[in-house]
Amino acid sequence: PVTVDYVAPDGSSGTLYFSPYQTEKSIITSWTNDIADEDNEVVFAILSNPTGGIISDATGQLTIIDDDGAPSISIDDISANEVDETDTFTVSLSAASGKTITVDYTAPDGTIGTLTFNPGETEKTFVSTWSDDSTDEADEVVSATLSNPSNATISDATGQLTIIDDDGAPSISIDD
Numbered sequence: 001p002v003t004v005d006y007v008a009p010d011g012s013s014g015t016l017y018f019s020p021y022q023t024e025k026s027i028i029t030s031w032t033n034d035i036a037d038e039d040n041e042v043v044f045a046i047l048s049n050p051t052g053g054i055i056s057d058a059t060g061q062l063t064i065i066d067d068d069g070a071p072s073i074s075i076d077d078i079s080a081n082e083v084d085e086t087d088t089f090t091v092s093l094s095a096a097s098g099k100t101i102t103v104d105y106t107a108p109d110g111t112i113g114t115l116t117f118n119p120g121e122t123e124k125t126f127v128s129t130w131s132d133d134s135t136d137e138a139d140e141v142v143s144a145t146l147s148n149p150s151n152a153t154i155s156d157a158t159g160q161l162t163i164i165d166d167d168g169a170p171s172i173s174i175d176d
Contacts, residue, residue: 001018002052002053004016004047005047006027008028009029009043010029018053031064035068036068038068038099039066040063040065040066044060045059046058070153072154075144075146075157077160077162080162081163085129089107089125089127090123093121093123097120099119100118100119101152102115102149103115105144105146107127108128108143109128136167139165140163141162144161145158145159
């Protein structure tokens with residue numbers, strides 16, 4: 001008979017017993033399935049302390065292949081009173097990711113930038129500004145856009161900002 005101790009990738013441990021002429025044993029390990037898009041994971045089983053034999057390869061490698069798709073990115077629609085002169089867009093991921101995600105944005109005021117979601121983060125924001133005027137006009141609708149995602153897809157690339165006019169109608173009068 002041959003025995004060898006093991007530590008499985010999940011931290012469990014034990015001893016494998018080989019009867020005479022038996023040449024194969026299995027180590028059963030488990031892991032938790034998650035929904036995070038991440039790189040494949042590599043874990044190891046380790047053999048030690050043999051009796052009745054020698055260890056020719058003490059490390060067994062298990063590659064856990066990620067089966068989760070990349071999250072999608074979307075941007076919200078917002079509205080603000082003209083007098084506020086600023087508002088904040090929120091950009092969201094459909095799910096947390098184990099990877100760093102980036103996406104470029106263009107704000108209605110022409111500001112261009114890149115948002116970076118570190119692993120586990122699901123929301124980022126950016127600010128858009130405008131100038132208050134004294135002209136009575138229809139509410140203005142302008143757009144922010146998302147482009148060039150990495151490690152994600154875009155499900156909603158356009159966020160609309162409705163700037164609510166706060167100026168009264170001009171008065172009309174006639175001289176006597």
